[in-house]
Amino acid sequence: MKKRIFLLLCLFISVKMYAQDRLITNIGARKALSLNGTWQYIVDPYETGFYDYRYKELDEKNPDAYWNTDIPKNKTEKKEHGYIDKYSLQVPGDWNHQKPEFLYYEGTVWYRKTFDFHPADGATKYYLYFGAVNYRADVYLNGKKLGMHIGGFTPFNFAIPTSLLKEKGNYLVVKVDNKRGADEVPTLNTDWWNYGGITRDVKLVEVPPTFIQDYVIQLKKPEPGKAPSASPEVEGWVKLNNVKAGELINISIPELKFKKQIAATGQITKVSFNLPKLQLWSPEHPKLYQVSVSAGVDKIEDKIGFRTIEAFGKQVLLNGKPVFMRGICIHGEIPLDVRRAVGPDDAKQLLNQAHELGCNMVRLAHYPHDEAMTRMADSLGILVWSEIPVYWTINFASPAVLDKAKAQLKEMITRDHNRASIIIWSVGNETPISPTRTDFMHKLIIRAKELDQTRMISAALEVNYGSMKDMNIVDDPLGAFVDLVAFNEYLGWYGGLPDQCRKTNWSTPYNKPLFISETGGGAKGGFHADSLTRYSEEYQEWYFKEQVAMLKRMPDSFVGITPWVLNDFRSPKRNNPVYQEGWNRKGLYDDKGTKKKAFYIMQAWYKEIENKFSH
Structure with missing residues (x-):
């Protein structure tokens, strides 16, 4: 038993490292066969196609394995799985929005795609590329396992032996498992929906022998x-x-x-x-x-x-000049369709919303977004904070979890290290202070700087409202290691009423720029009442009026803000049956794309800031 566990661990490590170290970038510029489109599927909550009845992993010769053909050799052969067009999903795309029965599903779904292949002349290499699969992907081609990848928001690829490819009827199967886990990144507890599936592009990439x-x-x-x-x-x-x-x-x-x-x-x-x-x-x-x-x-x-970008003293310098970041946080979600965002059209929609608000920056929370977002930000001139999902209660004592976080960090940076728009790599969000956690996060910061020394490294720190005084000092020990001291504050939503802001000021003991990475309050779009009524647009409007007045008193080290959040987004933690109904309502746009009253408060202040800096 111990030997089997050791061998499985070695396989896990080798496959994971292979996916990292062999990652090919700029896939859009390569010759490739798109495998997007219609894929057949099997829902497998008990993972019957992966394990036998003794819960041992099936081998490649086992006819009951779902990566093997579903066509019987003859009329006597037993087959207990099959792929048919009645059960099909579109790729790229999460499964949750495509079928009503998938709305809350978390578990295993097997995807199958058949395709023909016409080899190029001369010696050529082929790689199977995935933009992202949430969360674990086991990939098989024509009955052979190519490898496995863990991490729901970063790309990976596997080399394909040319001898494995056929001119007709290649049989590609991907086991996708989006179950949350205590030792995963992110962990069990998050404040967003865990969209499952092959959520980004799939391509068969062709490259020459030396490339x-x-x-x-x-x-x-x-x-x-x-x-x-x-x-x-x-x-x-x-x-x-x-x-x-x-x-x-x-x-x-x-x-x-x-x-x-x-x-x-x-x-x-x-x-x-x-x-x-x-x-x-x-x-x-x-x-x-x-x-x-x-x-x-x-x-x-x-x-x-x-x-060029750098934190210098208490300022952030872009091309050597101070810049104030007028930002907004964005989830990778299209709320009107209740789905994961993917591709250039979705990126343009979200970034145009941010642009209309008056933003020159976005925080892509809480995970790496589709590559189309960062490339679109390049072309539109929008600064970007890009983050890995080290969120809340990660198992900071686990070396294996640290390895998973480092793997996602490397894949994020590798994919986007030529994007001018990205100015901040973030290693996490609202992690609870402890020596173990600080050591974990510090190791991620060290790794990020090893991978890229040209950008700022930060994390969204948490504020404790237990002893609010006139002066709040952001003194998380992680502040000693980041380039930009960023913190999330919700004074007036989670701490008292919005008028609490009138006697509150902020500072940090670190001689570094100070940045507010989140602030916001919830409002049900179209619900109107007086300003004291929670979930009304008037309460949210009051919240941002008081916040803006407080922000005008911030110290000279204050260099920007990304309020929470651009759009309402789906979250199973938000269960008020009248005002939330499974949605986080802190968006400045509601789930139908309509601006709330608070939108105009921030838009007016951003215009004021823009005019000040332009002069």
Whole structure:
């Protein structure tokens, strides 16, 4: 038994690490066969297709395994599973919104897709890529297991032996399990709905034998407090898969008439060069350049913006100049359709709502959003806080949980490290203070800085309202390690009434910028009463009026805010049968897309701030 557990643990570790270390970036620029569309499914709450009746994992030869064909060899063979068109789901997409019986379902669903394959001429490699699957994915092709991935919001891919692919009738099966777990990231308790399914794109990616797996092409971080020079330096690297000695790497930016050729020095080759006459990326001028990277026969293109960002003293400097972040928190959800957000159209809808509010920033809570969001933010000029779901009561004492959090952190950063819009990597939200927790979070911060030294690292800290005084000091020990001291405060919703804000001020003992990562109160859209009535639009309006008055007294170190939240969103924790009905009602837009009265309070203040900074 111990030997079996050890072997399973080794398999888990090897598969997990494989998915991390082999991640291919910029999938949109690759030659690929989309496997999106209609997939057949089997609902399997007892995981009958994965375990036998002794609860042992079925092997690949077992005909009862749901990753094996459902077609009997002859009329005497017993088959107790099958895939038919009557039971089908659309991919990408969560299963919860697609069928009424899935509304509250958490468990295992088997997805099957058949496809034909026409191999390219010459020696070529193939990878099966998933944008995200929530939460655990076991992937099988033509009866063979390709691997397993844990984590519901980050991409992964598996190499496919060419010999495994067939010209006709390939049989792809994915076991998707979204059950929450005490030792998972996120853990059992969250304040959002746990949408299950293959929620982002699936592609069969074709690459040559030697190919560009990943790259970083970003401005070098300047000297503290300094703006980029007239000819700023780019610093980064190119990672080649199956690199050959002396392989030539070419980087070009046609608009700048720039070309550079470098000989590969190994799997990862460092690059450094200057770019004269460069236009810097900013919210006011979101300039993107077409950048081409090639090696051998492989060539990819990307749209990249160039800017610098840093916490300097008590300010945040964008391109060497102070910036005030007029933000909003966003969940990756389209409330009107009650579904997980995916793709460019959803990204544009959400970011346009933020833009109408007057935002120059969004906090993508509480997990990495679809890649379309960060790319759209690049093009629209919206600053981004991107976060992993280390949320509330993670098992901070578990090394395995820390490994899972680190894996998600790496996959988030790897996917988006060329996005100019992202200025903050966040390692968590509202984690309770203890030495064990602080050590856990500190290790994540160290890892984030190892992966990316050009951006700020932060976390949304929690405020204790037990002893509110005229001065509230944000003194979480994690503040010593973050670049930006961010905290969530709900004074007037969870702590007294909104007029409590009139005698409250905020500070921190850390000589760092101070940022409010959440504040808000709930209101049922269309419910009107006096301002003392909870869940009325008037109460929420009063809340934000008092908040804005308090914010105007904030110290000079106050650099921005992301109120909670853009839209109402689904949450099983919110069960008032009249005003909530399974929804968190703190949105400035309701679940039908209608602006609440509080929207206009924040919009007016953001306009005031924008005018102040523009002058």
